[in-house]
Amino acid sequence: MATNPKSSTTNTGLSRRDFLKLGAVTVAAGAGLTALKSVDAPQSPQAAAAEERIVKTTCALCPSGCGLDVRVVNGKAVKVEGNPLHPLNQGVCCLKGQTALEMLYSPERIQHPRLQMGERGSGDWKEIPWDEALGLLSDKLTELRKAGKAHTVALLHGELRGQMRQTVQRFMRAYGSPNMISRDSLGEGAARMALWLSQGINGLPVYDINNANYVMTFGGNLLESSRNVIGYLGATAFMRRGRPQRGKLVAVHPRLSATGAKADEWIPIRPGTYGALALGMANVIINSGLYDADFVRDFTFGFDDFEDADGNKHQGFQSLVLESYTLERVSNITGIATEIIARLAGEFATNRPAIAVLPTEAGELSSGNALYTALAIHALNALVGSIDALGGVIVQRFPELKDWPTYSLDAAARTGESKERIDGAGMQFPLALSAYQNVPERVLSGKPYPLEVLLLLNANPLYDMPNDGRTLEALTKVPFIVSFASTLDESAAHADLILPASTFLEIWGDDYLEGTGYAGISLRRPVVEPVHDTRNPGDVLLDLAHRVGGPLAKALPWKDYQELINYRLSNFDWEKLEANGNWSEMIYFNAAPGSQAWKDVLGRDRLNAPQDGRFDFFSRELFALLGSDSDLACLPHFEVPATLTDSTAEALDYPFLLVTQPIITQSAQWQGIIPTLQECYGLQGYVKWDSWVEIGQKAAEALELHNGDRVWIESKMGRVQAAVRVRAGMWPNAIFLPPGQGHHTFVRWGRHADDASVVGANPNALSGFSTEPLSGLAVCGPTRVRISRV
């Protein structure tokens, strides 16, 4: 037999018999290994009894609403991971999500309904059964309704997710109160209002960063605290590294945040002047003819000067911008060199698709010019034709759910609905959807009527806007305050009754899949049985509705919130919904300008302005509401914040400007009680269980301050203490205090026994809160402060 001389078999002289022996050994070894693999490891009695499962649910620790896989062993949640089948986070889980179990099992949670027995804030609580607590509140609500005072009940709320927004709305409307007041006026209200006034869409903008070539953020912290932070992190990574053409990210902010550090370019800017920069860029883009002339001509309104229906002449965006926002003027306002502004404008206009990103975080635009700043930033998107374009600003779509049942208002509800709002929305502030920060002042004035009951749902006004004790003073004037807090936050401590909310890991609910653009829904369901005697606020509202009866019971006929979710989501294939934890269309079709779908992305929700498929540089909605007196009031423009025009004496007394910028370790939901998040609160500066103040290098040198020095940060409203962190990435006279700290906590993990119960400092305590006259949006900065060594 011919043999291959290079064959190892031949070289070793392996015989057929030897080969078979070797084969037998190999097979035996393989079989042994397979057997080893197939047989479970020896189990301890505990392990044998373990019942383990993965439950899919939806996070609620930030507005993103990522899908989670929670590992549950013997009824205890033991680990949280990202759901790989969820389109937003695609398996990723941020550090907040990872620590959700510390919130679930926190010893600081309120474990039963509580009734305040002593003076408010005294801490003299009595735990009472749910039936008694709900009876107490429903009796109060019924009594007020019968007395024609339903409107004297107000509900302040923070984040409401999925069906909860409409549930609360139906509750308040059918009860007869117009006072459902959102915390949006502190933050995302500006972006939402700008989108509606210019584009005619009642919603928040979504950015197709995956397909963009140039992304420019004006304020905010896109990669740490935006509304779709995990989605935008992935999209930004893809834009810059995952595709052949690398896009550019530019972050504009007085402070170098993680977004600024990860961006291709950080542009430091004088606090409160984003609007001027946007208009200066518009000036360059228009002047140099780099705008999308076809889109502007065919699908926008008010770019050129025009005549109205009565033949009156009006100024357009182009002439306003060219006359008033020259490079030199904008440079003087913003502190950014003219050549940089010109370069940014050129890059933005010539690297399409380009996006100008509006911040939605609290305090980011609250310099007294939030509305027009947001309009100016969004106008850049229209100038380069990025409206519903691939890689541009897209419009969030929502799935079709089963219709809410109809109900009719009775006389009490109709009367209540017609009353003036307690926050001044619609009257004092004609454009406002809410003016949360104005409630304390109106309560103190007793106008338009005294408030009898205040409900706090995901809202903590004493923390959000202490206003030098004015908010506390206002709360003392309200006879009955009810909080749905999970932990004893500042406002809950001053409530009369606490109806403790379960955490998101214990309840039924849902989130719309915001941030992808396409329609979708994400299911929230109990991962474990409630750890304590707490309830889903949705269940509480349904229970109250049945107790109060009348139109309320008809508006909310379900026995519990799970039934409501089942009803609203009954169009879905629940088997798939439960298996994946979500449902989505997975595809976003951009509406071509002029297509049938165009009306759904441009003009859909307009009230008085024409639905003619044109983006308003000159807001016809504002014109319709305000009259024809002032063209400027209908155009994006810049108003210099009051703190930047203060007298010299003021500037000498308080030389620094306090800026805020939310960070990834912050969340309104956890109120400072999660040890792991406290351990990494100052992630980049190694600050734990404390606040820090970031100060520029030159300012630190002038004040002879070094890292770690304790200082007072003082404004006219008050003072707080923090440790210094000297940073090169800071506008020269700006300082930064991280938001989210300054809560009471009694958690001792990682702390010394004698540490104070308040962790860090609440920067809100330094700012005075007032309201923009037209929009009802909050004005709270940049606050003037000074620094002195402790």
Place this chain on the structure above:
Amino acid sequence: MKKYLILLGALMLCASILLLLAMPEPAHALPEYAAQTGEPCSSCHISPSGGGPRGPRGQAWVAAGKPGAIPDLTESLSLLGVELSVDEAYFTVTAPEVPEAEAPAVAPAQSQKLFHWLSQYDGN
């Protein structure tokens, strides 16, 4: 000597096989697929760098037997049995029409309040 060699060979072979079997599952995201299809890894995989779970286009491509080109997203969803509630034609323009601009006008005073008008907001 021959016996030792056989034994040594057998042991080495066993060790190699054991090592191979004990190794983690090999990654299936292969750069040659990107070369074959002319698209980046992220066209099929959720992770932009490739590997791990596949997105709808990746799932459809594998289900179709890894042809030369990856089906586009609409086709992929159709192959995967996902029923879209939207019609692609609704979003496209066949005969472009420029909308006529309408001049602004002051609204009558009885116009409803904005917070009522915009209360049907569906966002989270």
